[in-house]
Amino acid sequence: xxxxxxxxxxxxxxxxxxxxxxxxxxxxxxxxxxxxxxxxxxxxxxxxxxxxxxxxxxxxxxxxxxxxxxxxxxxxxxxxxxxxxxxxxxxxxxxxxxxxxxxxxxxxxxxxxxxxxxxxxxxxxxxxxxxxxxxxxxxxxxxxxxxxxxxxxxxxxxxxxxxxxxxxxxxxxxxxxxxxxxxxxxxxxxxxxxxxxxxxxxxxxxxxxxxxxxxxxxxxxxxxxxxxxxxxxxxxxxxxxxxxxxxxxxxxxxxxxxxxxxxxxxxxxxxxxxxxxxxxxxxxxxxxxxxxxxxxxxxxxxxxxxxxxxxxxxxxxxxxxxxxxxxxxxxxxxxxxx
Amino acid sequence: xxxxxxxxxxxxxxxxxxxxxxxxxxxxxxxxxxxxxxxxxxxxxxxxxxxxxxxxxxxxxxxxxxxxxxxxxxxxxxxxxxxxxxxxxxxxxxxxxxxxxxxxxxxxxxxxxxxxxxxxxxxxxxxxxxxxxxxxxxxxxxxxxxxxxxxxxxxxxxxxxxxxxxxxxxxxxx
Numbered sequence: 001x002x003x004x005x006x007x008x009x010x011x012x013x014x015x016x017x018x019x020x021x022x023x024x025x026x027x028x029x030x031x032x033x034x035x036x037x038x039x040x041x042x043x044x045x046x047x048x049x050x051x052x053x054x055x056x057x058x059x060x061x062x063x064x065x066x067x068x069x070x071x072x073x074x075x076x077x078x079x080x081x082x083x084x085x086x087x088x089x090x091x092x093x094x095x096x097x098x099x100x101x102x103x104x105x106x107x108x109x110x111x112x113x114x115x116x117x118x119x120x121x122x123x124x125x126x127x128x129x130x131x132x133x134x135x136x137x138x139x140x141x142x143x144x145x146x147x148x149x150x151x152x153x154x155x156x157x158x159x160x161x162x163x164x165x166x167x168x169x170x171x172x173x174x175x176x177x178x179x180x181x182x183x184x185x186x187x188x189x190x191x192x193x194x195x196x197x198x199x200x201x202x203x204x205x206x207x208x209x210x211x212x213x214x215x216x217x218x219x220x221x222x223x224x225x226x227x228x229x230x231x232x233x234x235x236x237x238x239x240x241x242x243x244x245x246x247x248x249x250x251x252x253x254x255x256x257x258x259x260x261x262x263x264x265x266x267x268x269x270x271x272x273x274x275x276x277x278x279x280x281x282x283x284x285x286x287x288x289x290x291x292x293x294x295x296x297x298x299x300x301x302x303x304x305x306x307x308x309x310x311x312x313x314x315x316x317x318x319x320x321x322x323x324x325x326x327x328x329x330x331x332x333x334x335x336x337x338x
Numbered sequence: 339x340x341x342x343x344x345x346x347x348x349x350x351x352x353x354x355x356x357x358x359x360x361x362x363x364x365x366x367x368x369x370x371x372x373x374x375x376x377x378x379x380x381x382x383x384x385x386x387x388x389x390x391x392x393x394x395x396x397x398x399x400x401x402x403x404x405x406x407x408x409x410x411x412x413x414x415x416x417x418x419x420x421x422x423x424x425x426x427x428x429x430x431x432x433x434x435x436x437x438x439x440x441x442x443x444x445x446x447x448x449x450x451x452x453x454x455x456x457x458x459x460x461x462x463x464x465x466x467x468x469x470x471x472x473x474x475x476x477x478x479x480x481x482x483x484x485x486x487x488x489x490x491x492x493x494x495x496x497x498x499x500x501x502x503x504x505x506x507x508x509x510x511x512x
Contacts, residue, residue: 100472334479
């Protein structure tokens with residue numbers, strides 16, 4: 001790990017000022033991703049700004065929904081009684097990710113800002129456009145099992161690794177940020193980016209901005225018509241090959257509202273509102289779900305060896321929607337898929 | 339600003355206070371020192387193990403203010419003011435409750451033969467205490483899931499779950 005300056009602000013204003021326009025400065029909260037990247041020399045910050053003393057660790061009622069402070073830990077969020085009752089999809093997605101130790105340390109804001117787990121991004125001996133713009137992409141034509149099938153570019157095929165963010169995309173969360181130009185709100189769909197020609201940019205945060213909170217809207221899909229179905233190479237403590245966050249509102253057997261987002265398949269949580277519109281007003285049947293899956297995956301593009309993920313995603317979407325329709329959310333401890 | 343280390347590169351520039359296994363200690367640390375390295379290299383608390391050093395194996399698990407975390411992915415300076423419990427302090431936790439013995443989870447690990455080589459055991463023990471204090475896991479499936487951050491290459495998992503289940507049933511965590 002490189003040597004760095006360390007500061008510990010007590011207010012958001014101090015933190016934003018400490019970051020300033022210094023491209024080598026980083027905020028640190030849980031540290032579970034940043035310290036790991038520093039040990040691999042992927043990140044070499046000149047200054048760490050320890051934001052753990054900022055007053056951003058509350059979950060508060062707001063306009064019928066909840067405001068989650070950026071420093072609320074993943075574990076606190078997943079086990080909060082209000083989250084479990086009103087936003088069970090979010091609780092389940094969080095518990096599908098990482099380990100208990102990591103969830104105890106990792107922050108909500110940091111979960112949004114974690115970097116890809118692409119092998120080549122981590123390996124400083126190989127070219128990577130995300131780590132070193134213009135150097136090339138080693139994953140294209142390389143070991144691509146965990147890489148994207150949707151929204152890729154010829155510069156980058158990395159995936160966003162978060163489970164929590166897949167649920168936040170489905171729930172239409174809003175990210176509250178602050179920076180030198182003041183405060184602003186970013187709809188979740190616009191927070192993360194596709195790689196395009198600038199894969200080094202994971203998000204649309206402007207330089208100098210800090211995440212303050214995540215707002216959950218009043219509509220939380222409480223009850224049982226939701227699921228977070230995560231498929232991976234081992235049953236726990238592994239990143240998704242494909243995951244599905246699904247939530248439905250039903251009138252009898254007819255779909256009134258559908259939300260659907262995928263993880264493990266793109267550079268950001270993949271939500272397709274056309275597919276949600278297709279589901280609306282249709283009977284909650286396997287045929288309907290297959291049609292939605294076909295629509296989402298019509299534009300999927302396999303890499304050299306990860307074509308299996310397209311069929312895996314198709315089946316995961318259908319099964320996830322079946323679980324949501326049946327009111328039988330996937331258990332995050334008993335891993336049998338019903 | 340609560341703390342500013344000044345220019346980078348100066349070693350040992352930040353003073354912190356930690357209560358480690360009940361003992362309050364004032365230390366000067368370089369900001370890039372992980373909690374794991376502080377415990378092992380500076381304080382000779384080598385019970386906590388360095389396995390992968392990347393948060394993947396759980397051998398470095400300690401309790402910070404009663405909560406289990408990976409000490410390898412934590413900078414010591416960030417835990418200024420915290421109470422740390424390592425495997426060396428688990429028996430002390432039990433003794434605080436008036437028991438002159440090992441911690442119940444340590445006794446249960448012995449009783450159930452919940453280790454072979456022992457390298458992962460300090461992390462497994464601290465993780466188990468953290469799990470029981472959290473109070474979320476009730477069934478064997480839930481215990482297994484909540485212990486997935488601790489790898490055991492000898493494969494003692496079944497007996498580890500047995501040990502945790504027994505202590506949980508006794509309601510004897512801390």
